[in-house]
Amino acid sequence: MNVDFTAEDIAFRDEVRAFLRERLPKALSEKVRTGKHLTKEDMVGWHAILESRRWLASHWPEEWGGPGWSVVQRYIFDVEIALAHAPRIVPFGVNMLGPVLLKYGSDEQKKRWLPRILDGSDWWCQGYSEPGAGSDLANLKTQALRDGDHYVVNGQKTWTTLGKYADMIFCLVRTDPSAKKQKGISFLLIDMKTPGIEVRPIVLLDGDAEVSEVFFTDVRVPVENLVGDENLGWTYAKYLLTYERTNIAGVGASMAALDQLKEIARSEQKDGKPLAEDPQFAARLARVEIELENMKTTSLRVLAAAAHGGAPGAESSMLKIRGTEIRQEISSLARRALGPYAQPFISQALDEGFTGEAIGADYAAPIASQYFNQRKLSIFGGSNEIQREIITKTILEL
Amino acid sequence: MNVDFTAEDIAFRDEVRAFLRERLPKALSEKVRTGKHLTKEDMVGWHAILESRRWLASHWPEEWGGPGWSVVQRYIFDVEIALAHAPRIVPFGVNMLGPVLLKYGSDEQKKRWLPRILDGSDWWCQGYSEPGAGSDLANLKTQALRDGDHYVVNGQKTWTTLGKYADMIFCLVRTDPSAKKQKGISFLLIDMKTPGIEVRPIVLLDGDAEVSEVFFTDVRVPVENLVGDENLGWTYAKYLLTYERTNIAGVGASMAALDQLKEIARSEQKDGKPLAEDPQFAARLARVEIELENMKTTSLRVLAAAAHGGAPGAESSMLKIRGTEIRQEISSLARRALGPYAQPFISQALDEGFTGEAIGADYAAPIASQYFNQRKLSIFGGSNEIQREIITKTILEL
Amino acid sequence: MDFNHSEDRRMLADTLRRFLAERYSLDTRHRISASERGYSPEIWGELAALGVPAALLGEPLGGFGGSGFDLMVVFEALGRALVVEPFLGLAMVGRLLADGAGRADLASGLLDGTQIAAVALYEPGARYDLTNVTTRAERSATGGWTLSGGKAVVPQLESATRIVVSARVDTGLALFIVPRDADGVSIKGYPLVDGGRGGELVLQAVQLPADTRIACGDDALGTIEAAVAAGIVALGAEAVGILDVIKDSTLDYLRTRVQFGVPIGKFQALQHRMATVAIEIEQARSAVINAAAALDDDRLARERAVSAAKVTLGRVGTLVAEESIQLHGGIGMTWELPLPHFAKRLIMIGHQLGDEDHHLERYVRLGRG
């Protein structure tokens, strides 16, 4: 056993750091660091910078534009971009649809869609959840009925993150209405500009509208946009979800958030001393730091074990649960650290170009709303309850 | 609303305290305080002392020998005897069978059995659980088939606390083998000296044998020992369980244990100061103290609300869960407080007449084994999981 | 011992709950919350007419209430309707003025709602420490006072006409009543994450007459503690009202939301978690009852009870807010649903008048004292 990074790994890490120093725009990392809202241009621009080095699709094979990294290198890369306050890579195209097309897509589909993910031509979004199909995803009702060379899609998707920006949506649709549950579901790629699609924003508890509902009325989709076999979409959907889960676990994001939390705890004062020296707070902070240290090794163990097979299986459910618990605990501690100043919330202060005065410390503005926003981590990507069901069946075999 | 004790209540409390000062033998309370094993004589003797004042059966109506106390008085009494380190009243006769006989027993049964509980003629034990009927109590298999003026009982009971001392056992038995589950169960009183009964001790994880298995082979029980109606025993069983649960919640026991924990925390040293001044330990101790303060009021609210009806209903499940959690947390903190000295365990040191030297502080000997022993609190009297089921159905209506 | 509220209080609670059910829907609340003043003068006036301020103030100030249980019934009802109107200052000012013997004149206008009180005790950088006060009051040439300094995150500050301020004088702390419109008073108001409004108060050489000082020295600290204790009972009762609403609406959701062919309330893992939620809420209610009962006890008993209540509410509030959102799933995160607004308020109550950690430490200290 050897849990240390090799000299090559260290050299790689230094290379990533040098790249970030040079190419990550300061203004952009400052926005991320201070919890400002990112624009579409911010995100697209960052993708282009990464792709200029061929580092956007870190999980893809080299022949399709991936960098050919080892598991450990991908881990290092994910951590470093998080620690540098780079924007999170928008996962829908690169990290969710990409792996599905690579594994189940036709050659034609790969050739058509993969390059457009890399060059930013298509912003993808996800059409999985429906009002009646949340945890019970297989209960989805959106129908796609064959009509000549097209599917005609009717129904509604919801919780579509950043759907407002999307050019394309990958959807789970029911192609065989008579089949039960998981059977009769297909995986379909739909152009968002097709007539009959309507996107309505959902306002969340922090006043933000990062998610949308997407309505489909007689939307005609060419049959060549079907991925894999008709009625076998559930298999592809589940494969995608293991990638989503691993992504949500977010060790790098937690490391960056923990760094910020420590900074806040050193800056906030309690009884004339930094809050970081308060025994209760220090103990709580230490506990989450220790959990994160453990989590790093657990993640690497899972990723290493899965290195042969490609994507991690049910173990990704463990990573998702504990990873999101850690991220939520950090955001909860940041909220507590602010004391009375967790209360003020001027939502415009998170927008670009806000010129008003900050209330309290300069880091205070987004903290409470981030705490509330991050409640989603244990809900989306398959709620943590659903992850426990997967663990029960697949790992515990109960 | 008025949550303070009235002047009458205070006077009553002083009366109880004076009684305890006078009549509770010092040697006995010292045994209780130091966690020594009590003998049967200790317990029987204490019952007799209480009964001499007519204070043994605090929940019984006056006509049957109860003191005629209000809910608050009974609460005060329970707390005071715990705080004085009096032995716990052995509940099986007085607090479990008593209420069942009073509510469902025939006049004859009351006249025959109640006085014998009070004067100590009968030590009762409980025949509820079976190897296949733990949480699923209604799955019990012990049969009682009618044969003339007798029932013939065959089967096995388990987890019978202090069964080794018992003269009598109240049993749930299946009188209608064809009826399902809760139906077909009867409530039967059985003399432990009847031929065909065998009691075998169960050694627990701390080496102690306070519980037993009881085997029945063709045991003949007179039909007059049936309580209430044949096949309606489940109703009586449930009624008894609400008393048992309220009893297990043990606010008084927790108060006494908390006092002892505080004493230990003041006595144990950490970094040259009493452990009680360690911020982490003090915080943990304060949390459980606060929970207990809340619990006192919750208990009184439940008892007061039930005062008209007699026994508390499903709310007793809440008391049982939180009450046992508090007691377990206190015993866990006591174990932690000892540091390295939680490890030594000389079981004979808990017996009367042990003359060996103590290892570590004089209070250390029973602490770790009490911690393990008290794991039972969340298991017996209906496991805390079963209590959650009761809350789900009865209070949450899910 | 009697765990039922008196008939007077039950009637008041009923009246208040009926009024709020009719007039204070969540939409109304959102509208008021988004308005510039952050409260509704109309509703405020009507609630005054119903006698709510009188229930929060004691007899010396012309009210008929002000006890812990008076605060409890009123704020429980306010919590159930998620009211943003400026009642907290009223609940606290009752105790601040009560000790300024014979100063009932200062309470004038509070009863009929024409005057609104805010209480400004905490300072920027002082966190929850009531004694960390740098605002200074100096004797002025005319025998009055000159106040300079600043106060942090004062709830409902913009709506106030009178602001009670703690300041440092040569002999220690003192309390002053500062008219909103005095020269040198400036207010920077802002929305709070829970839908209320708060503000930073800046005092620049504010000139006050001598009789605006309502307490000083050890008295002032004692008065401040008593007022904060009353405020904690009020917030605690508000939290209990919110907890009950959250519990009921979460149970409703569990009964009606169908997934996997059954209402999700049939899933045992969720049932057992809701059982915990229910137990915790009963414990929180008991904690608030204990604090309300102790409000007129001696200092040590009172302070231990209110700190215990705030510790309990901090822990239970976080648990219930987080569990209720989680059990609702995505819909629990949407603005449209009432639930998250209750959850946000519940969490933010934890940041007022000292948080869980502050009061846990304090409870330990009081135990030693």
Add this chain to the structure above:
Amino acid sequence: MDFNHSEDRRMLADTLRRFLAERYSLDTRHRISASERGYSPEIWGELAALGVPAALLGEPLGGFGGSGFDLMVVFEALGRALVVEPFLGLAMVGRLLADGAGRADLASGLLDGTQIAAVALYEPGARYDLTNVTTRAERSATGGWTLSGGKAVVPQLESATRIVVSARVDTGLALFIVPRDADGVSIKGYPLVDGGRGGELVLQAVQLPADTRIACGDDALGTIEAAVAAGIVALGAEAVGILDVIKDSTLDYLRTRVQFGVPIGKFQALQHRMATVAIEIEQARSAVINAAAALDDDRLARERAVSAAKVTLGRVGTLVAEESIQLHGGIGMTWELPLPHFAKRLIMIGHQLGDEDHHLERYVRLGRG
């Protein structure tokens, strides 16, 4: 990076597990535990012949192991069989002697099992503080040392032939090797609640030759820390072995115990709790891997990793012990079942070499240092 043990270590682990599966049933363990010596000289000799001591000691001491991962594979196997034999002293003494350069002679007999080492570092009243040492060592007229004092709850003390003792000298701390049979050494042995044995050590003017001092001054404290770190890796690995056994046997029970007509493992509330148990065990395993990997790192990295591991094991050990007993119900409380014996040992590991609280505080301090 590679999370597989080397082939040598895997072979050792296999051999050890097979041997223990055959020769160290729980009944055997209970018998050994109840015996007067508290260990089995026969088994001990056979394990020595298998090379276990050699795997725990480094090359300077004639062994071929002693690294963090060597300790890990051995103690995981020992944990799985709930072994009470005196291995902990061996794991620690490897680090204590390693720094006593050229003193391999002191390790003689450890490899073949003819000598048994105990490590006595904690004192009565000192809790887990390694520097709170009142045992004194004075230079004797002959140039040797005179030791007086006492040590608390020394694991497997009665079986030891050599006892490493910390003592205070004029220049600070020092470490000595005390032969069990030296005049003035007395031992009060007793059973431990987890089935092992421990003892109080009393030293009354024990005369030792000069070369029994193996470290002193800052070196001594550094050596002590390194030895405790090795001990924590050993205990941690033992705990991981125990955790795996508990998880497997609890899952077995959940699959086979029928209540309400189905195996209780079908109850979702229990499933979700077991999922937590499984996650926590993986986190604990990672914590021990981190500590084992850091055992030969610089002091700060090593000490942070071992304190983090002990914090994790304290929390996870308590959770898993309590949950597994609860999920078994009454049967989980009985002596007859293996489970509670594993649970007791798991809890008691929390009381050795510093508990969760001690190491959490230490982790915080190390972070500041």
